[in-house]
Amino acid sequence: xxxxxxxxxxxxxxxxxxxxxxxxxxxxxxxxxxxxxxxxxxxxxxxxxxxxxxxxxxxxxxxxxxxxxxxxxxxxxxxxxxxxxxxxxxxxxxxxxxxxxxxxxxxxxxxxxxxxxxxxxxxxxxxxxxxxxxxxxxxxxxxxxxxxxxxxxxxxxxxxxxxxxxxxxxxxxxxxxxxxxxxxxxxxxxxxxxxxxxx
Numbered sequence: 001x002x003x004x005x006x007x008x009x010x011x012x013x014x015x016x017x018x019x020x021x022x023x024x025x026x027x028x029x030x031x032x033x034x035x036x037x038x039x040x041x042x043x044x045x046x047x048x049x050x051x052x053x054x055x056x057x058x059x060x061x062x063x064x065x066x067x068x069x070x071x072x073x074x075x076x077x078x079x080x081x082x083x084x085x086x087x088x089x090x091x092x093x094x095x096x097x098x099x100x101x102x103x104x105x106x107x108x109x110x111x112x113x114x115x116x117x118x119x120x121x122x123x124x125x126x127x128x129x130x131x132x133x134x135x136x137x138x139x140x141x142x143x144x145x146x147x148x149x150x151x152x153x154x155x156x157x158x159x160x161x162x163x164x165x166x167x168x169x170x171x172x173x174x175x176x177x178x179x180x181x182x183x184x185x186x187x188x189x190x191x192x193x194x195x196x197x198x199x
Contacts, residue, residue, distance in 0.1 A: 011119035040069035064171030083131035091128040140169030
């Protein structure tokens with residue numbers, strides 16, 4: 001077990017080194033990220049703003065992004081750095097989830113290889129270098145998959161973790177809604193199969 005956490009820590013350290021090398025030349029905010037960071041800052045200043053006063057905004061962007069981006073703003077005064085910290089933290093947490101999924105499906109040896117590959121994957125490194133919104137939905141959707149695997153193989157209580165992760169992911173990106181539909185179909189299949197192996 002210690003070697004598993006050792007490889008995860010090594011992968012995280014590797015990702016942080018790559019992010020440190022990349023971030024010198026990369027701006028912390030991409031495309032519409034400025035608007036997301038400002039919404040996060042506004043939500044941080046007045047949480048009712050996102051839920052009551054500007055309800056018309058949410059047909060464009062869901063509130064989860066503003067909530068996740070604003071969490072470090074309680075401790076960091078620079079809103080750009082705070083948003084980046086949030087994105088980086090979720091990106092690093094996603095590596096742990098990828099390790100967990102790979103371990104459940106392919107075993108510990110392949111999980112170690114998987115987490116190292118994810119640590120150096122250019123797209124994943126890019127997600128760690130700025131306030132990228134996909135980081136949050138990726139984390140929650142992969143956490144939902146891990147919850148399903150654990151629920152199916154170990155303890156059904158993990159299905160609850162999967163449901164919460166799907167709900168939080170659905171607050172973050174519209175694309176998560178499609179993924180939730182697929183996950184729901186998979187769960188229905190698992191339930192039907194457990195009651196009737198011929199399904």
